[in-house]
Amino acid sequence: MRYKITLAYDGTNFAGFQRQPHMRTIESELTRVVNKMAKNPDPAIVIYGSGRTDAGVHALAQVVHFDMPFNLTADNMRRGLNSMLPMDMEVLKVEIVSQDFHARYDVSGKRYLYRMDLGEFRNPFKRNYTGHWKFPTDVEKINQAAKDLIGEHDFSSFVASGSSARTHYRTIYEAGCRLDKANNELVFEFYGNGFLYNQVRIMVGVLVEIGSGTRPVDDIQRLYRLNDRRAARRTVPASGLYLKHVYYEGDDPKHPTKLPKRQR
């Protein structure tokens, strides 16, 4: 039986999604719990995620799949996982899916959120949940510049070294920013067919600098032309980044898959 799991996690105390020896990761916690539920079968059950998140990055709705050697109702699977998972992970939804479904290969898009605290001082309650930007910022300028992100572009100036992607072309469907006055935060949101390593954190770094006037409002076009990672400079902290939604083929008829499977 193949299970599709939608889960939230507070990334603060994880060394990211991907399994690493001697490190607490999302993948290793899930692998441990699922194999324990199945009484440690040999070979062990493998967890497939929609993609990695870095250390400190949060998920409001990450998606993984795995195969169980026996049948449980979706509801009992959710209850079982939640009773055994640590408190900083929570399974939100369990679906029984066909053997064709693959949490990574079938992704058609992802949506990310970035929360940037604007407080004059660092806020001890927000340190793990936001980035911090203390310069006056013009949200309209940010949204004007963000329009240049929309569409298919070569994002070579917006990828961290260490990326193994074979192409840096990605398509962004939505990119914008709003001021959350109640929390004194900028909230950025990006929806695209896929994102490169650190791409969202680099885009937010460029956008806040545009918003504060240290870059011209058309600087994103210059960065496309430069094709040089160093030009974008700043990578904002992982703590403000949230994976908000993973789209699968058919989820959003307006934006069917455009990326070759290996590149998602």
Place this chain on the structure above:
Amino acid sequence: MRYKITLAYDGTNFAGFQRQPHMRTIESELTRVVNKMAKNPDPAIVIYGSGRTDAGVHALAQVVHFDMPFNLTADNMRRGLNSMLPMDMEVLKVEIVSQDFHARYDVSGKRYLYRMDLGEFRNPFKRNYTGHWKFPTDVEKINQAAKDLIGEHDFSSFVASGSSARTHYRTIYEAGCRLDKANNELVFEFYGNGFLYNQVRIMVGVLVEIGSGTRPVDDIQRLYRLNDRRAARRTVPASGLYLKHVYYEGDDPKHPTKLPKRQR
């Protein structure tokens, strides 16, 4: 020079306010930093807090005082402390006060907040910042019952064992609850001349049970008559409790001190 310090802290990773050997506490972090700033004088500088908070309890505005053997402007003191304190503590305000001022003895009142998450499932982002109550709750019933808390009462049924207070009489000026729909939380607020050990967490436990119908709405009057700690049962988790404000003589002319100095 005597300094009055108002500070916020995320209590998650502290073993409470009070100094304890080999434990990370608010008092020990402050003591370390202040003595380092003063180049470790002998005798060491002592920190006086307005009162303790338990492990996991947060402060939006705790108050302490200490004496420095030299003079710094309030602004430089704030900057200096914040540059040396850990990220889960933040000095919000520094005031230079007379040698008469005492952070504990001069307290005239305290205000506490309690955040109770109402989500069906535990939320991994809220586990350290709220309590959790998953039963249907009537806020009007809670507010009706909370009126019985207002005034001077013997709170013996609302104090945890281990209290060393000489009297259990306290006066509550304000007690109430509102539904924060955006966050799906009950937010309780209490203002009084002083609170006993665990009193707020026990009062909230009684109030949510009243709100969910497992206690009658006039149960607080019965608890006053019983004078028995065991009758109140539940102590809600420390994670939802925030020290919101400490009042000193003169801060609130409507409510001057009523408690003998030793009992605050």
